Amino acid sequence: MTFTLTRPHKPIHSLFYTGVLLGLPFQISAADNDFFNDATATLQARNYYFSRDFSDIVGANQQSKSEEWAQGFILNVKSGYTPGSLGFGVDVLGQLGFKLDSSSSRVNTGLLPTGSDGKAADNFGRIGAALKARLSKTELKIGELTPNLPVLTFSDIRLLPPTYQGASLVSQEIDGLTLQAGQFHSGSVLNEAGDGKMRAKLGHVAQLGGDAETDRFNYIGADYAFNDKRTSAGVWYAQLKDIYNQRFYSIKHSEPVGDWVFGANLGFYDSKEDGDRLLGDIDNRALFSMLSAKRGGHTVSVGYQAMFGDDAFPRVFNNVSPLGNEVPTYEFAGADERSWQVRHDFDFSAIGIPGLVSTVRYIRGNNVDTGGGFEGEEWERDLDLGYTFQTGALKGFGVRVRNVTARSNYRTDIDENRLILNYTLTLF
Template identity: 70%
Template structure:
């Protein structure tokens, strides 16, 4: 693992704005910079261990800092600029018998590292409404969703292009060569997950994507078409549809999607055959939002994705994915925004998902279920204004994978520097 020391990290961090200020003055126009402090406690108890890993509990506490700098563009027909992403993670509590939460790196002696840090630069150029980026990237796509669900966000290294020349249409393409995982400082080749199982026996040095989203009907309706390829492992196509429809005091919503995946190139993981359909319907009135979702896996394989990402599947959550071979799952969810009762900043989510029909390969039908409770509060005024607190409690049960009791406590505060 290519870790940087804390002094080197902060020296590089302080030097990044100096590079921008020495360039054309247009670079500073429209520039933004934020620093987020994120305090993260994560605990998972495995009450019924299934699989090779016999660790009964993962529990760690960390402090993270995320600096985001985005420059403006030089003047002229072709504008150029530079972005910077700096991250620093510090260990507050861990032990060898409680590692692997995804918050902190694990060293060769089985202990969590005291700190890890990274500075990534992105060079960008813009013509009209078309933008080219080279360097540190954080794409958020149906075939490669941005999964900022631990202490520090992941990133990728490569090149991307995005164009919005046609009103309502955004087209994107990219070639990614490596990734910096959520709990690592260096660059790694990418591996796949099938369902919930990381496939560490094969890695790839290229993820390629091409796709677009088109919104119309006053932006109430959108359609998406995407292709992603984890070179020599799998290729995946996606088609999606979203719609929002006001009806009196209610707003009805629909989010539908279909994935089709197969093996790619030299087939380093062998044959892959997965088709996935999801639907998530919603109804919102005042502070209340009700959801119901259905998700189905078809084919001979579990749903493939790049490790360790979650996906936009309707019934996938950060604990269980409900995306194993042949799985069918249903979701019921209720959100409430207490701003409707005069308490802005306070939100809650309760969700229940149940799945069955899983082809476990062990001669029995797999079943799983999960209950989630999330409570969040963002302080609106006073000296704590801008502080966000989120509590998450999960109970997940299965007859073919480990049961999980999970708790998370996340505090975050963001300073606007520019």
């Protein structure tokens, strides 16, 4: 069995203690500090079936179906901090995926790596560690990271989540204000074992050819929550060096009125080319809004999203984004696109079935500048149903089903099904 790691293979406990010994300036005593007492470890087992049927195929790839089944394991170990005003610790993240079913005619689901022979790998994985330091309410991490930022969203959308290698700083010294900054020099995408330079995606088109790759993603941002934490505002800046830079502004609000809770989420991105312009000029401004009303187990939402400028919305490949109308299959982020969404979520605990939830949504987009002399149009309908066992031997075991129909006059039509089984075991 072959197993590729991002770093030379070491047992997890060896990597854990080696990182601690190298990173800490003094000996640790388990009896009188929180380094061990506050440590946690979980092992998540994820079984993932993914299927996409394609029709009216647009593009060079004429593959009519992607269908694979895989088993993944995610080990997450987090230490506490050493004593003193300046505390040190270490986090370890290990990931391993196994092929259960695939063929050369059904690859490229994003669950498994595809080799040069056109076949999915039997297994793949990676392991990494991050040293961390905490002073007051400010924390620095250096190493293997899983950021979740408006400008680089945590995209846990397949078998194993992507990771990035670099440094992050989070400070919450002022009540309600969160300041963040960081730099990443490489990334590990969701279906690969190794790490490498980062590339971009414009709308639904991945920019994987040529030399448009970089070893720097820089960001800085601030979020401030006020009004009893019911309102928050954010300002962010990000740079995928020599490809694009991006500014993001957001405001969110939640307002209880009797038995109802009304919500609003507004955001605006302003993106353009950066430095050496490895993808040429980039001109995009993206506005999104989502309004919601919740009562009992029901939440009804309506969203509007608009792209302005000559290009589609840019982001790091292969990440999702917080755009209001970005959904599992289509992004609704093409050049000049306008899109609308209607969504209904229901928590069945309101009628005595805790653990069961559902989501139904419909999105329609038009006004896409296809570059082909005609207006692009598209729509998508999603149905999600999930259940987590609340008691008994299967307590904590989750089942999730997703069915998607997506249609377009300028890109490939897709019928999609997913079945995800998930269980997280707490080790300590």
